[in-house]
Amino acid sequence: MNAIPAEETMAAETFESLAALWRDSRLLLRWDCPFVLPSWLRVWWDFHSAGMTPLLTGIRHHDELLGIATLMRQGDEALFMGSPEVCDYFDFVVVPGKEPEFFRGLMAGARRIGIHRLDLGPVRADSTVCRDFLPMARNLGCTATAEAVDVTLELDLPSTWDDFLLGLSGKERHEVRRKLRRLEGAAEVRLRVVAASPAVAGEMDCFLELMRLSRPDKAAFLTPERAAFFRSLAAAMAEVGLVRLFLLDLDHRPAAAALCFDHDGTVFLYNSGYDPSFRRLSAGLLDKVFSIRESIAWGRKRYDFLKGAEPYKYRLGGREVALYRCRIELA
Numbered sequence: 001m002n003a004i005p006a007e008e009t010m011a012a013e014t015f016e017s018l019a020a021l022w023r024d025s026r027l028l029l030r031w032d033c034p035f036v037l038p039s040w041l042r043v044w045w046d047f048h049s050a051g052m053t054p055l056l057t058g059i060r061h062h063d064e065l066l067g068i069a070t071l072m073r074q075g076d077e078a079l080f081m082g083s084p085e086v087c088d089y090f091d092f093v094v095v096p097g098k099e100p101e102f103f104r105g106l107m108a109g110a111r112r113i114g115i116h117r118l119d120l121g122p123v124r125a126d127s128t129v130c131r132d133f134l135p136m137a138r139n140l141g142c143t144a145t146a147e148a149v150d151v152t153l154e155l156d157l158p159s160t161w162d163d164f165l166l167g168l169s170g171k172e173r174h175e176v177r178r179k180l181r182r183l184e185g186a187a188e189v190r191l192r193v194v195a196a197s198p199a200v201a202g203e204m205d206c207f208l209e210l211m212r213l214s215r216p217d218k219a220a221f222l223t224p225e226r227a228a229f230f231r232s233l234a235a236a237m238a239e240v241g242l243v244r245l246f247l248l249d250l251d252h253r254p255a256a257a258a259l260c261f262d263h264d265g266t267v268f269l270y271n272s273g274y275d276p277s278f279r280r281l282s283a284g285l286l287d288k289v290f291s292i293r294e295s296i297a298w299g300r301k302r303y304d305f306l307k308g309a310e311p312y313k314y315r316l317g318g319r320e321v322a323l324y325r326c327r328i329e330l331a
Helices: 015-023 038-048 099-112 128-139 161-167 170-186 197-214 216-221 224-239 276-281 283-297 311-315
Strands: 009-012 053-061 064-074 077-080 117-124 143-156 189-194 243-250 253-263 266-274 302-307 319-329
Touching: 009 099, 015 038, 015 053, 015 064, 038 224, 053 099, 064 099, 099 128, 117 128, 117 143, 128 143, 128 319, 161 170, 161 283, 170 276, 170 283, 189 197, 189 283, 197 216, 197 224, 197 243, 197 253, 197 266, 224 243, 224 253, 243 283, 253 276, 253 283, 266 276, 266 283, 276 283, 283 302
Parallel strands: 077 117, 266 302
Antiparallel strands: 009 053, 053 064, 064 077, 117 319, 143 302, 143 319, 189 243, 243 253, 253 266
């Protein structure tokens, strides 16, 4: 196996130092998804860290920060900090153009502290892991594999709502318009977009109840521990201005809710729910349609439906991005 030059250094970070780095726009770091942001990581760690050791590290070339690895350690293996049950996908936080130096430093530093294996996933097909790290590791003689595990769906947002509708198939465009007319003719419609931290906290009971009502599997998933995690997560992400909670009221009753994160030009649909008594009016689907409409009005560039191949995502124009679990043997 070829030796890796030790020109880069790997140093420990904390949740607090990561938060300072996230706020420093001069660093040009790419925090591509909510699941690697400091506020998210802190809450996840508080609820899910049993048996793990944090391995939050910055990779530097002299004094220049190349990127951040938001990892955790279990024995001689390192994984992304997070879990697929509540985190849709991950990636490293790297300054664009600095990927080769970053990964060279990561590999050398991991070996120095006794990490023999990296188990990285899920990651997107266009992640730095798949695009840069796997080819580099293989070129250096490491065993590196990628296994397809799921898909995420996303939508490039046009500049106007009309252009969004025109981008749908003729059948789906007709269905969206028909459902909207039916909704407006059947009930008094009010969409509320809640973003301020105290208001988000005040609406989480409503959101969680709509989640439970919407599907048996969501009710089973939403244990008391996970409900507490959702509340803490929403509070932490609202505090840094990233929560957009879309609440659809029909005839003054909560009908549907969608918890989204608004980050770096993309709106991420994290979870949702609706009252089945409003199923005839497609309340759950139309709440998501309204969230797309609002995202376009805000000038966002992308709408990420996140993990899972539910049919409605395709009907609303989503395109698949493969998700992989990647393993790299360093020993």
